[in-house]
Structure formats: structure tokens, C-alpha cells
Amino acid sequence: MSKSIKLAILGLGTVGTGVINLINDNLAELKRRSGRDIIITEVGTRRQRDDIDPTIMQNSDLMAIAASDNVDIVIEVIGGTTLAKDIITHAIKHGKHVVTANKALLAEHGNEIFALAEAHNVHVAYEAAVAGGIPIIKVMREALAANKIDWLAGIINGTGNFIMTEMRDTGRPFADVLAEAQALGYAEADPTFDVEGIDAAHKLALLASIAFGMPLQFDKVYCEGITEITLQDVNYAEQLGYRIKHVGFAVRRTNAEGEEGIELRVHPTLIPQNALLANVNGVKNAVLVNSHPLGQTLYYGDGAGAGATASAVMADVMDLVRVLGCERSDSNAQSNTDAYSQKGQIGHHVPHLSFMPEQLSNTPILRAEQMITGYYLRVHAYDNPGVLADITRILSDAGINIDAILQKPAHKVGQVPVIILTLPVVESQMNLAIEKIQNLAAVTDKVVRIRLDELA
Amino acid sequence: MSKSIKLAILGLGTVGTGVINLINDNLAELKRRSGRDIIITEVGTRRQRDDIDPTIMQNSDLMAIAASDNVDIVIEVIGGTTLAKDIITHAIKHGKHVVTANKALLAEHGNEIFALAEAHNVHVAYEAAVAGGIPIIKVMREALAANKIDWLAGIINGTGNFIMTEMRDTGRPFADVLAEAQALGYAEADPTFDVEGIDAAHKLALLASIAFGMPLQFDKVYCEGITEITLQDVNYAEQLGYRIKHVGFAVRRTNAEGEEGIELRVHPTLIPQNALLANVNGVKNAVLVNSHPLGQTLYYGDGAGAGATASAVMADVMDLVRVLGCERSDSNAQSNTDAYSQKGQIGHHVPHLSFMPEQLSNTPILRAEQMITGYYLRVHAYDNPGVLADITRILSDAGINIDAILQKPAHKVGQVPVIILTLPVVESQMNLAIEKIQNLAAVTDKVVRIRLDELA
Numbered sequence: 001m002s003k004s005i006k007l008a009i010l011g012l013g014t015v016g017t018g019v020i021n022l023i024n025d026n027l028a029e030l031k032r033r034s035g036r037d038i039i040i041t042e043v044g045t046r047r048q049r050d051d052i053d054p055t056i057m058q059n060s061d062l063m064a065i066a067a068s069d070n071v072d073i074v075i076e077v078i079g080g081t082t083l084a085k086d087i088i089t090h091a092i093k094h095g096k097h098v099v100t101a102n103k104a105l106l107a108e109h110g111n112e113i114f115a116l117a118e119a120h121n122v123h124v125a126y127e128a129a130v131a132g133g134i135p136i137i138k139v140m141r142e143a144l145a146a147n148k149i150d151w152l153a154g155i156i157n158g159t160g161n162f163i164m165t166e167m168r169d170t171g172r173p174f175a176d177v178l179a180e181a182q183a184l185g186y187a188e189a190d191p192t193f194d195v196e197g198i199d200a201a202h203k204l205a206l207l208a209s210i211a212f213g214m215p216l217q218f219d220k221v222y223c224e225g226i227t228e229i230t231l232q233d234v235n236y237a238e239q240l241g242y243r244i245k246h247v248g249f250a251v252r253r254t255n256a257e258g259e260e261g262i263e264l265r266v267h268p269t270l271i272p273q274n275a276l277l278a279n280v281n282g283v284k285n286a287v288l289v290n291s292h293p294l295g296q297t298l299y300y301g302d303g304a305g306a307g308a309t310a311s312a313v314m315a316d317v318m319d320l321v322r323v324l325g326c327e328r329s330d331s332n333a334q335s336n337t338d339a340y341s342q343k344g345q346i347g348h349h350v351p352h353l354s355f356m357p358e359q360l361s362n363t364p365i366l367r368a369e370q371m372i373t374g375y376y377l378r379v380h381a382y383d384n385p386g387v388l389a390d391i392t393r394i395l396s397d398a399g400i401n402i403d404a405i406l407q408k409p410a411h412k413v414g415q416v417p418v419i420i421l422t423l424p425v426v427e428s429q430m431n432l433a434i435e436k437i438q439n440l441a442a443v444t445d446k447v448v449r450i451r452l453d454e455l456a
Numbered sequence: 457m458s459k460s461i462k463l464a465i466l467g468l469g470t471v472g473t474g475v476i477n478l479i480n481d482n483l484a485e486l487k488r489r490s491g492r493d494i495i496i497t498e499v500g501t502r503r504q505r506d507d508i509d510p511t512i513m514q515n516s517d518l519m520a521i522a523a524s525d526n527v528d529i530v531i532e533v534i535g536g537t538t539l540a541k542d543i544i545t546h547a548i549k550h551g552k553h554v555v556t557a558n559k560a561l562l563a564e565h566g567n568e569i570f571a572l573a574e575a576h577n578v579h580v581a582y583e584a585a586v587a588g589g590i591p592i593i594k595v596m597r598e599a600l601a602a603n604k605i606d607w608l609a610g611i612i613n614g615t616g617n618f619i620m621t622e623m624r625d626t627g628r629p630f631a632d633v634l635a636e637a638q639a640l641g642y643a644e645a646d647p648t649f650d651v652e653g654i655d656a657a658h659k660l661a662l663l664a665s666i667a668f669g670m671p672l673q674f675d676k677v678y679c680e681g682i683t684e685i686t687l688q689d690v691n692y693a694e695q696l697g698y699r700i701k702h703v704g705f706a707v708r709r710t711n712a713e714g715e716e717g718i719e720l721r722v723h724p725t726l727i728p729q730n731a732l733l734a735n736v737n738g739v740k741n742a743v744l745v746n747s748h749p750l751g752q753t754l755y756y757g758d759g760a761g762a763g764a765t766a767s768a769v770m771a772d773v774m775d776l777v778r779v780l781g782c783e784r785s786d787s788n789a790q791s792n793t794d795a796y797s798q799k800g801q802i803g804h805h806v807p808h809l810s811f812m813p814e815q816l817s818n819t820p821i822l823r824a825e826q827m828i829t830g831y832y833l834r835v836h837a838y839d840n841p842g843v844l845a846d847i848t849r850i851l852s853d854a855g856i857n858i859d860a861i862l863q864k865p866a867h868k869v870g871q872v873p874v875i876i877l878t879l880p881v882v883e884s885q886m887n888l889a890i891e892k893i894q895n896l897a898a899v900t901d902k903v904v905r906i907r908l909d910e911l912a
Contacts, residue, residue: 022602022749029604032669032815035805127599133750135599142598143583143591145778146478146770148485213488276732276756293478293763294589298756300732307749314602322601322805323779349491349778359488 004037005321008071010044010062010087011078012052015101015128018306019075019313020052030314034321041070044078066091073320075313076100085109092120099316101128101309107202107218110209114352124352125316130203131156131285133308134301135315140210140289141354147291149211151251153271153455156203158283158303159187159194160226160246164268165281168234168243174227186283196225197266200248207287208250208264212363213355217264220365224267233378233450236419240404242270242376243278244450253366261366270376270421270452276300277455288455296455369428374403374452377420379437380445383410387442388418394440398433400425415444421452460493461777464527466500466518466543467534468508471557471584474762475531475769476508486770490777497526500534522547529776531769532556541565548576555772557584557765563658563674566665570808580808581772586659587612587741589764590757591771596666596745597810603747605667607707609727609911612659614739614759615643615650616682616702620724621737624690624699630683642739652681653722656704663743664706664720668819669811673720676821680723689834689906692875696860698726698832699734700906709822717822726832726877726908732756733911744911752911825884830859830908833876835893836901839866843898844874850896854889856881871900877908 009016023030023040030038043052044062052058059065066074066087074091076098078084084105091098098117100106106113106126117124127137131154140149155161159181166177178195181187193199205218226246237244251263271278276298280286285303290296302308351357381387388407395402406419422430434447465472479486479496486494499508500518508514515521522530522543530547532554534540540561544554554573556562562569562582573580583593587610596605611617615637622633634651637643649655661674682702693700707719727734732754736742741759746752758764807813837843844863851858862875878886890903 018749025748026602026604029669030602032811033601033807035807035812035815134753135595138594138599139591142775143594143771144767145489145774146482146486147767148482213485274735276735279730279732279735291767292481293474294767295758295763297590297758299753300756301753302751307751311600311603311747311750315599318601319598351489351491355488356491359491 004039005317006039006041006070006072007075007317008042008044008065008068008073009040009075009077010065011076012043012045012049013077014306015077015309015313016043016075018310019077021306022310022314030318034318036321038317038321042068062087063090066096067094071096073097073099073317075317076102077313079104081105081108085113088113088124089116092116092122092124095120095122097122097320098124099128099313099320100124100126101313102126103129103199103202103206107205107216110206110216115357117352118357123320125319126206127316128309128312130206131287131299132301132303132305133311134285134287134299134303135312136207136287136299137210138315139299140207141350144289144291144294145354147294149252149289149291151249152207152211152287152289153277153453154204154207154248154287155245155277155280155285156248156287156303157194157197157200157246158285159191160197160200161280161285162186162283163195163226164229164245167229167231168238171231173231174229195227197223197246197248200246200266204248204250204264204266207248208262210354211250211289212252212262212361213353213359214262214361214363216353217365220264222265222267222368222371226268229268229450232417233376233448236378236406236408237270237376238273240406240419240421241273242452243273244268244270245278247271247277247453249453253372260363261370262363263366263371265368265371268450270450271455275455369426369431371427372424373427374424374454375422375430376450376452377422377434377437378448379418379420379443380415381418381440381442382444383414383416384442387440390440390442391418391420391437394433394436395420395422398429400429400433460495461773462495462497462526462528463531463773464498464500464521464524464529465496465531465533466521467532468499468501468505469533470762471533471765471769472499472531474766475533477762478766478770486774490774492777494773494777498524518543519546522552523550527552529553529555529773531773532558533769535560537561537564541569544569544580545572548572548578548580551576551578553578553776554580555584555769555776556580556582557769558582559585559655559658559662563661563672566662566672566808571813573808574813579776581775582662583772584765584768586662587743587755588757588759588761589767590741590743590755590759591768592663592743592755593666594771595755596663597806600745600747600750601810603750605708605745605747607705608663608667608743608745609733609909610660610663610704610743611701611733611736611741612704612743612759613650613653613656613702614741615647616653616656617736617741618642618739619651619682620685620701623685623687624694627687629687630685651683653679653702653704656702656722660704660706660720660722663704664718666810667706667745668708668718668817669809669815670718670817670819671809673821676720678721678723678824678827680721682724685724685906689832689904692834692862692864693726693832694729696862696875696877697729698908699729700724700726701734703727703733703909705909709828716819717826718819719822719827721824721827724906726906727911731911825882825887827883828880829883830880830910831878831886832906832908833878833890834904835874835876835899836871837874837896837898838900839870839872840898843896846896846898847874847876847893850889850892851876851878854885856885856889
């Protein structure tokens with residue numbers, strides 16, 4: 001067996017422990033698949049741990065580990081965007097490959113980190129950063145490498161999906177279900193990151209860059225949370241054959257002049273009940289990708305948790321292990337592993353963002369008002385003759401096509417909810433129409449709007 | 457831009473033409489992702505074609521193309537197991553990498569072909585051979601490389617799935633729907649390969665080898681077709697919360713002595729209605745993989761067709777392109793592409809069957825009688841008191857646990873169908889029990905048995 005691969009694990013929380021457990025459980029499989037010994041040489045942990053194999057060096061100085069001669073690959077699983085950034089930068093500068101699960105760090109500082117890695121001829125692998133154990137990064141960068149990607153739609157936050165699933169299945173309101181998610185450990189004490197879609201936006205920024213070949217632009221993701229979703233709308237959606245999910249979309253649009261623009265948006269969305277994506281329940285994740293010439297493919301699994309994340313982290317390690325020391329023939333093996341040891345050379349040419357760095361495009365990200373989606377509208381109005389005519393007239397005047405109307409029995413005396421589904425429309429047009437509807441004398445409450453996508 | 461990559465496409469049927477179209481449509485994306493020029497230099501076709509770019513050499517001598525100095529990668533899409541084998545062998549011996557969609561050839565002769573490729577330091581890539589455009593080979597070989605795979609279940613034949621879907625959705629019997637599938641071009645004039653599960657068994661053999669790390673053993677796949685499935689059973693299954701699909705299973709079993717055995721089987725199967733796999737409809741394919749520590753992941757998309765197959769073929773090409781000439785640094789690029797040109801050297805160490813060739817195991821494939829599955833039984837009996845007691849007593853004596861019983865109204869005078877779902881049981885025990893049930897005086901027709909899997 002050729003040279004061993006030495007891993008450092010920085011951070012011994014859920015994920016770091018998961019990686020250690022995976023290696024213990026599956027070492028035979030790892031060796032049979034890689035033909036190499038895989039050894040954890042160092043772990044970074046604030047306090048000395050008794051439950052770690054004594055042959056593994058424990059060190060609270062993470063920067064020292066990142067530069068250690070006894071480490072080939074640095075696995076960063078401490079999270080956060082400050083210390084983690086320093087450590088990764090340090091590791092790259094010392095010629096180490098890096099494997100990270102840190103979506104926030106990459107979404108916000110990935111351009112800089114990847115450029116540094118390119119300059120130092122090392123790889124920063126990040127399968128675990130998006131959709132946990134689902135190999136969506138590998139799929140999009142490699143398996144779909146011959147396709148032109150038109151759009152993708154992903155349920156990429158397990159907490160949000162758990163809440164939407166439970167609201168529908170149990171008929172309990174958002175606040176109740178959120179409290180349950182917190183009790184179960186699915187949601188943080190401060191759930192903002194999940195329920196406002198920020199976590200999903202981090203992941204979407206990564207997916208969009210590798211889909212369309214453009215720099216990371218997390219700050220341009222339009223983001224709408226699920227906190228305002230009511231049971232009323234969940235139920236009306238079901239009656240109309242749809243289901244409300246919190247979905248991240250990255251869509252390539254071409255306007256009449258042939259100019260391309262990209263929509264990056266995370267928002268509650270009505271999707272058809274019979275779509276596979278609508279049947280992704282609980283904390284599960286899935287990503288649906290539409291590309292040419294392949295068409296639609298979907299990837300489903302656990303988006304979080306120790307096992308799933310460790311699986312993705314170690315898939316990245318296996319990628320690196322299998323390509324370190326490029327040549328298979330014995331005559332070359334020695335010189336290659338030496339070359340690797342000296343300067344962290346990597347054979348595999350898959351670029352960090354799937355496209356060659358010099359080929360990344362500056363395709364503009366569209367503003368919210370330029371985005372095109374279908375809509376679900378709920379309008380509460382006095383049950384006057386003519387109200388429905390007024391509403392449909394406003395929509396028609398704005399060039400908005402109605403796909404379905406559902407008029408429900410009054411739930412307050414004399415007031416009826418009118419539900420309208422529209423075909424896709426530019427948001428700025430919809431904004432104007434909603435303003436006019438809102439101003440109708442018979443309309444009593446704020447018009448509720450939720451986007452709708454047929455995923456077709 | 458560094459050295460161009462020269463492709464030969466052998467066979468200009470649906471898939472070959474699909475590959476040409478993909479390259480024409482997406483050349484900009486291919487270049488942006490690979491940093492290389494990708495050129496079709498030669499195509500193999502029996503008769504001269506007018507619709508091919510005149511800069512591409514057309515040649516009816518496929519063996520000559522496979523050995524041509526003007527070709528880096530040979531794409532074999534002629535199909536069949538005779539000429540295709542000669543061509544691939546010839547190409548390998550001339551140091552060419554090979555990309556093929558030929559599941560039958562690999563399932564039956566893959567051990568020999570992969571060994572030859574290893575000896576000549578080239579790669580035979582075959583993503584398109586299983587589940588069309590779904591990147592299941594890459595996923596299992598690379599993305600799940602750190603997992604121990606417990607089992608997989610796949611809908612891996614589109615024709616069969618179309619038939620099962622239509623029978624349920626339209627209430628038409630097998631023969632009708634088969635005729636429609638033939639009219640639509642989904643099924644061949646001789647549909648044996650699809651409806652008897654042979655095509656699925658080819659693919660399952662490949663999936664199982666890369667899942668468990670063992671040589672290809674197509675001849676040991678247990679195979680049962682869908683020709684006997686009746687609407688009656690489709691409907692009873694639905695009433696019980698299940699759906700009948702034609703599924704390929706590869707399952708790792710460990711007996712009480714800790715000895716491992718593998719089940720390889722393709723057969724009609726009741727699976728839970730609410731499972732994503734049960735909602736894979738029409739000609740679509742999907743593979744569900746259960747692995748440790750990742751858990752269940754599912755991969756869904758088009759299992760056939762020009763676009764999907766071309767996508768998988770060209771993903772393999774992109775893998776080869778991205779790793780040909782291992783080093784990225786300019787100083788090394790020249791020597792590496794030279795080394796490649798001279799002897800087809802490949803950097804990427806992912807073994808053909810995912811595990812290192814010398815690490816493939818001889819885990820035994822279990823005989824049908826040793827396999828363990830749940831069962832759906834349909835017993836027609838005279839409506840005598842005591843018949844149900846007799847049947848359940850026989851099952852209970854055989855140690856078979858009943859999960860559900862459904863007694864339907866008589867459909868012939870005095871005769872009732874009794875539907876029984878069982879928990880998993882060793883097939884040999886079920887055989888004995890069914891023999892006894894069949895011999896009951898009150899039982900009128902042949903007992904119908906269909907396997908059942910909870911996918912849990």
C-alpha cells in the first residue's frame with residue numbers, strides 16, 4: 001500500500017465526531033476503495049478529550065495544525081466565518097488541501113478562498129456545505145458538466161422543510177411547529193438563519209455559481225422567510241393541487257434582446273402536489289435540476305446530521321486521496337507523492353466553481369422586480385357583486401393571466417376570501433396590480449401573495 | 457488553451473447523434489468548464505452521411521478508428537456484445553480511453569474488459585450504461601465512496617416502469633399497455649429484454665459490483681418479469697397502500713454466523729405508495745441507495761433517450777478531459793500531455809468497479825431460496841368457514857408473520873379472494889407454506905405471489 005494520507009480534523013462537535021466515527025466504522029471500505037491508508041493524525045479541540053484514540057494528537061492551537069508537516073488534508077468543521085477563514089487561509093498557504101462543511105464562509109468569502117487555493121495549487125472541497133449528504137456539488141460540477149443548466153430548485157434547509165411538512169400534516173400553526181422543531185433540536189434557539197432563508201441563501205449562492213459559472217454573489221440572493229405562512233394558505237394550496245414549500249431557485253433568463261440574467265431567490269412557493277419535490281418531507285432535502293439536454297434530474301437525501309455530513313466530508317477526502325499522486329504505475333508513484341508532499345499538487349482539474357476561474361461570467365443577477373414567477377393571491381373582500389370582476393379586470397389590464405380562481409365561503413360575516421392563481425408574470429407588474437387590488441373599496445385585508453412554480 | 461481532446465464516435469444511431477448534437481449545442485459550456493478544445497475527429501458509420509460536419513472524418517472501418525493516432529477517446533455507442541467488444545479491446549490495446557453506454561457488454565464481459573484497461577493504464581467509463589442520464593455510477597463510485605452500502609433498489613428500466621404506471625393510471629391490462637409502449641417506441645418489437653427484466657439485470661449487476669466491491673456476476677441475478685402482473689393485483693396493492701413497480705434490488709445480508717451474502721434480484725415488488733420511488737412514473741428511472749452512515753439517498757431522472765444518454769457519455773468525456781494531463785502548473789502541462797498521448801496515462805484513481813481490483817471480494821451471491829422478502833399473496837378459495845383459519849395457521853406454523861389481511865367480496869359465486877401481506881421471510885419457507893396453501897381443498901386457483909419491500 002502506498003503512502004498514507006494524514007488527516008487533521010478541526011472541531012470535534014457533531015460533524016467532527018461524525019467523521020471520526022465514519023472512519024472507525026468504514027476503514028476497511030475506505031482502504032479497499034482507495035488503496036491507501038487513511039489516518040487521522042491530529043485533531044483540533046479546545047479541551048483535551050478522553051474519548052479520542054491516544055495515537056491522535058490533540059491540539060488546541062488550530063493554526064499550528066493547519067500548518068503541520070504531519071497533515072495532508074485539513075478538515076475544517078468548526079463553522080463560523082472568522083477563525084475558520086483564518087485557519088483555511090493558513091492551511092492553503094501551507095499547501096494543504098482543505099475539506100470544509102462551511103457554507104456561510106464559502107458563500108461570503110468563497111471567491112477569495114478559491115482564488116488563493118488556485119494560486120497555491122490546492123483544492124478546497126465543500127460537498128458537505130450544500131444539502132448535507134446529497135452529493136449535489138459533485139453532481140453539478142462533474143455529472144452535469146456537459147449540460148447547460150437552465151434552472152434548479154432546491155429544498156435545502158431541513159428545518160424549514162420540517163416546519164412546512166408538519167404544518168400541513170398536523171394542521172398546527174407556524175409558531176407551534178417551530179417550538180417543536182426547537183425541542184427536537186432541528187431548530188436553533190434563534191431560528192432566524194433557517195426560517196428567514198439565510199442558510200438556504202448561502203447554499204443557493206454556491207449552487208448558482210457552479211450551475212451558471214459565475215462568481216459567488218450571496219449578497220444578491222433575494223430572500224423571503226416562512227414566518228408569515230398561515231395554515232389557511234397551506235390548506236387552500238392543497239385544495240388547488242399544490243403544496244407550499246420553502247424553495248431556493250436559481251434560474252437563467254434570456255430577454256427579448258438575448259441578454260442573460262440570473263434569478264437567485266429563496267421564498268415560500270406553491271409547487272404541484274404530485275411533483276417529487278413536493279413529496280420531500282420532514283428534514284429531508286432535495287435538489288431538482290433542469291438542464292439541456294438531460295432534462296430534469298432530482299437528488300434527495302439527508303441535508304444535515306452527523307452521518308450525512310461526515311459522508312460528504314469523507315467523499316471529498318476520498319476524491320483527494322484517489323487523485324493525490326496522479327500516476328498509477330509504480331515507477332511514477334514515488335515521484336508523484338513526493339511532488340504532492342512538497343507542494344500539495346493536485347491532479348484533478350475540476351475547478352472550484354465548476355468553470356475555469358478565468359471563464360467565470362459576469363451575467364447580471366436580476367433585481368426582485370425583474371423576476372418572473374407565478375402567483376397565489378388571497379384577497380379578502382366584502383361579498384359585493386362586482387368585486388371579483390374588479391379584481392380580474394385589474395389583473396387582465398396588467399397582462400396577468402389567471403390560471404384558477406377559488407372563491408371560498410365567508411369566514412367573517414359578509415367577507416369572502418378569493419384565491420387566485422396566476423401564470424408567470426414579471427414581479428413589477430404584479431406589484432402594480434396588487435396595489436390596485438389593495439385599493440379597491442371592497443378589499444378588507446392585506447392581500448396575501450405567495451409565489452408559485454409548476455417546475456415544468 | 458492547452459491540447460485539444462480528440463473524440464471518435466463509433467455508431468451514429470440515436471445516442472451517437474445525441475452526442476454530436478450535445479457538443480454542437482454546448483461547446484461553449486464544455487470549453488468554459490474544461491479549459492480545453494473538444495473536437496470530434498472521426499465517426500464510425502456504415503454508410504457515408506451528408507449531415508455530418510465535413511471536417512469530421514467518416515469511416516466504416518471501426519477497428520481502424522479505434523487505433524487511430526487522431527483519436528484520444530473512443531466513444532462506443534454501437535451496442536451489442538460482439539463487434540463492440542472487439543472494438544473496445546482494440547482501442548484499449550492502442551492506449552485509448554473508452555466511453556461506452558453498453559450495459560449488456562459490460563455486465564457480461566466487464567471483468568475482462570476492465571482488467572485489460574487496468575493493464576493498459578486506460579479507463580473504460582460507463583456512466584451511460586446504467587439509468588441513462590442519472591449519474592448513478594459517479595454517485596456510487598465517488599460520492600458514496602466513504603459509505604458502506606447496505607442495499608439499493610432501482611427502477612432501472614423505463615419501458616417496464618411505463619407499463620406499470622399506465623396499468624395503474626388507466627386501468628388497462630399488461631398486453632394493451634405493452635402494445636401502446638411499442639407504438640410509442642418505448643418498447644421493442646420483441647420486448648423480452650425489457651419486460652422480462654434482463655435489461656434491468658444487466659444494470660443491477662453493474663450497480664451491485666460497485667456497491668459491494670465484487671466482480672460482475674450477471675449470470676447470478678435472479679430475474680422475474682412483469683408479464684404476469686394483473687390489474688386485479690395492481691388494484692389490491694393500491695387498496696393496501698402499496699404500488700407495484702418492477703424493481704432491481706442488491707442487498708447485503710449477514711447471517712447469524714456473521715457471513716455475508718448478496719441478494720441480486722429483479723422482480724415486481726409492492727412498495728409503499730408514499731415512498732418517492734413509488735412516485736417515479738412513466739419512463740423515468742430512479743435509484744434509492746441505503747448506506748452507512750449517510751442513510752437513504754435517491755437519484756431520479758431520464759433513464760434513456762438521446763439527450764440523457766449523451767449527457768452521461770459526455771460527463772465521462774469531461775471527467776477524462778479534466779484529468780488528462782494531470783498537473784495544472786504550466787511547467788508540467790507539456791510533459792503530462794505528452795505522457796498521455798504516448799500511453800494514455802490517466803490521473804484519476806477511481807477504480808472501474810469502485811474498489812481496487814485486487815480488493816474485490818468473493819462474497820457469495822445468495823440463491824433465490826435464501827433470499828428474504830415480504831410477500832403479497834392472493835389466494836382464491838371457496839367461501840367456507842375455516843379457510844382463512846387454515847391459511848393463517850399454515851403461515852404461522854412456517855414462522856411467517858402476517859402484516860395485513862384483506863378479504864374481498866366474491867368475484868365468482870362462492871369464491872373469495874384473500875389477500876395477505878407478510879413480513880420478510882426466507883423464500884424457501886414461503887415456498888413450503890404456499891405449497892401447503894395450494895393443497896387446501898378449498899383453494900381453487902393458483903396462489904399469486906408478489907414480493908413486497910417497505911424500503912425501510
